[in-house]
Amino acid sequence: MKTNTSRFASRTALLFAFVVAATVARPAIPVGDSNVQIGGFFSQGWLYSDNNNYPTADKGGTWDFREMAFNASTTFGSHLRVGGQVFAQRLGDLGEDHVILDWAVADYNFNPAFGIRAGRVKYPKGLYGEALDLDIVRPFVFLPGAVYSPILRDFSASFDGGMFYGSINVGKGSFDYKVFAGRIPMTPSQGVSEFYNNAGLYAAPGATALGMDSVAGGQLTWNTPVNGLKFVYSYSQFKNLHTDGPFVAYPPVDVASNIELFTWHTISVEYTLNSWVFAAEWQRSHGDFGYNALPLLPPTIGPVGWDGWYVSAARRLNDKYQVGAYYGNLQTDVNFSGSNPADYQHDIAVCLRYDYNEHIVFKIEGHYIDGTYQTFDTVRIPNPPAARKNDTTVIAVKTTFSF
Amino acid sequence: MKITHLRRLCVAAFVLLALAQAAAAPALIGNKNLAGEKLDAATLKSVFLGKKVAWDGAGRVVLAVLKNGPVADAFLQGAVDMNASGFNNYWRRLAMTGGGTAPKSFEKEEDLRRFVAETPGAIGFVDSAAADASVAVLTPAP
Numbered sequence: 406m407k408t409n410t411s412r413f414a415s416r417t418a419l420l421f422a423f424v425v426a427a428t429v430a431r432p433a434i435p436v437g438d439s440n441v442q443i444g445g446f447f448s449q450g451w452l453y454s455d456n457n458n459y460p461t462a463d464k465g466g467t468w469d470f471r472e473m474a475f476n477a478s479t480t481f482g483s484h485l486r487v488g489g490q491v492f493a494q495r496l497g498d499l500g501e502d503h504v505i506l507d508w509a510v511a512d513y514n515f516n517p518a519f520g521i522r523a524g525r526v527k528y529p530k531g532l533y534g535e536a537l538d539l540d541i542v543r544p545f546v547f548l549p550g551a552v553y554s555p556i557l558r559d560f561s562a563s564f565d566g567g568m569f570y571g572s573i574n575v576g577k578g579s580f581d582y583k584v585f586a587g588r589i590p591m592t593p594s595q596g597v598s599e600f601y602n603n604a605g606l607y608a609a610p611g612a613t614a615l616g617m618d619s620v621a622g623g624q625l626t627w628n629t630p631v632n633g634l635k636f637v638y639s640y641s642q643f644k645n646l647h648t649d650g651p652f653v654a655y656p657p658v659d660v661a662s663n664i665e666l667f668t669w670h671t672i673s674v675e676y677t678l679n680s681w682v683f684a685a686e687w688q689r690s691h692g693d694f695g696y697n698a699l700p701l702l703p704p705t706i707g708p709v710g711w712d713g714w715y716v717s718a719a720r721r722l723n724d725k726y727q728v729g730a731y732y733g734n735l736q737t738d739v740n741f742s743g744s745n746p747a748d749y750q751h752d753i754a755v756c757l758r759y760d761y762n763e764h765i766v767f768k769i770e771g772h773y774i775d776g777t778y779q780t781f782d783t784v785r786i787p788n789p790p791a792a793r794k795n796d797t798t799v800i801a802v803k804t805t806f807s808f
Numbered sequence: 809m810k811i812t813h814l815r816r817l818c819v820a821a822f823v824l825l826a827l828a829q830a831a832a833a834p835a836l837i838g839n840k841n842l843a844g845e846k847l848d849a850a851t852l853k854s855v856f857l858g859k860k861v862a863w864d865g866a867g868r869v870v871l872a873v874l875k876n877g878p879v880a881d882a883f884l885q886g887a888v889d890m891n892a893s894g895f896n897n898y899w900r901r902l903a904m905t906g907g908g909t910a911p912k913s914f915e916k917e918e919d920l921r922r923f924v925a926e927t928p929g930a931i932g933f934v935d936s937a938a939a940d941a942s943v944a945v946l947t948p949a950p
Contacts (some may be wrong), residue, residue: 440909441905442909442910443902444900444903444910446904474904476903476904476906478903478909480868480909481868482868483861483863483868483870483929484861484862484863486908486909488906489906490904490906508905508906509906510906512906514861516860516862517854517859517860522906526906527905527906527907534904535901535907536901536904536905539900539901539904541897541900542897542900542901547916570835572859573852574850574854581859604867612835632889633889677894700915721893763875763896807900
């Protein structure tokens with residue numbers, strides 16, 4: 406009871422802080438005459454699915470769907486900038502409104518072609534990987550799950566390490582590059598653990614330890630001479646992605662797993678034409694999953710990974726309204742069978758965004774999802790096989806206040 | 809009689825529209841300490857997209873923009889191939905993800921001009937009629 410009370414109090418205090426900050430603040434501008442900038446957002450939504458719990462425990466509807474962030478940054482001299490953002494989310498039973506450090510960087514920009522950023526840095530993957538929760542910059546409630554799994558938000562957002570970046574003009578276009586290395590902090594409470602907990606190796610509630618040795622990669626963006634058209638290639642790799650937890654068949658014994666090298670390739674294109682934004686991305690992830698529970702289970706290894714792609718279109722109708730739609734396809738790349746719904750996920754989504762003013766937006770979005778790939782059955786996202794259907798409809802309603 | 813009124817109304821609307829278009833002639837202005845800076849179209853784009861954060865000899869780049877309106881749309885379309893809404897989204901994304909310091913935005917041109925005049929390294933845009941001797945009117949090389 407005490408815990409619940411203090412948790413409620415901390416959430417209330419956090420919400421109050423956001424409201425106060427939002428009331429006194431204006432969008433990402435200096436505070437007084439200083440060069441300190443503050444910003445943030447608070448969103449609250451309602452999530453409903455009819456047949457399966459997807460992307461989280463939302464069957465029949467849930468209000469446990471919110472995000473909040475507060476950031477501040479400032480500059481020193483001509484080239485140095487420092488800043489950070491705290492973030493909290495609730496997505497069903499994921500996140501639990503715990504405040505985490507989302508990003509915190511020191512950035513030294515020598516010139517347009519070369520800069521260094523270090524600290525907790527946003528993880529660049531695809532067109533929108535660094536802006537996963539920025540409702541304000543897109544019409545969709547959920548980015549296409551085929552490339553941006555919603556339950557990986559707290560894992561895919563940032564890494565601890567460093568990045569080189571820059572931009573080089575070539576003809577009438579330019580190339581932007583980012584090269585990075587570091588480590589993504591992992592805990593069993595993150596959504597990423599559901600990928601392991603769904604594998605059927607661990608006794609409930611699931612893996613008790615997760616970690617990785619390193620993440621490294623890069624991103625190259627070609628801003629073409631055609632106005633609004635850009636191509637992006639992103640690559641990243643995790644080394645020794647490992648987990649530990651009680652073996653489901655005999656909990657006193659632990660199961661240890663390791664993926665020596667897990668790779669992500671993402672190819673993206675975005676074209677902005679007047680009030681239209683078109684985007685398409687393809688992503689392949691792959692690794693070899695090894696596990697053992699000695700002496701009960703000998704070392705075993707097998708491939709793991711998936712392919713995902715989507716196409717999307719969005720159009721701003723006027724200052725108030727924007728509409729969007731996408732089709733996404735996600736499927737296992739291990740023994741894929743087109744006739745087995747557990748091997749694929751086809752997602753058709755349509756959305757409507759309404760801008761009440763520059764700070765407040767409302768969104769409503771509908772999904773029809775055919776197939777159950779990455780529809781998990783875990784303690785936090787229960788989908789027992791007997792109750793699981795081959796398709797599901799998801800409705801998301803969300804309002805976001807940003808400043 | 810009614811048709812005549814309608815015609816006059818249409819002509820007046822057309823003239824007002826034409827005047828509004830003609831008024832949206834943006835001028836690039838900067839603090840007077842930018843007078844020695846070399847500025848071409850590519851550099852200007854780099855500055856307004858947050859890729860160039862420091863001048864060669866005038867300290868840190870400080871961006872000042874109008875929040876919206878025809879002057880903002882006309883300038884930003886020409887300088888960075890975005891309208892004001894797209895530009896705002898671009899910067900919201902950068903500022904919220906640790907990628908840059910957002911421009912200072914203004915509702916009124918006179919406030920923007922005063923800020924640019926008083927802030928070393930500041931660069932912005934106003935309607936050409938609103939530029940005065942307190943700021944340097946900059947002309948990027950093609």
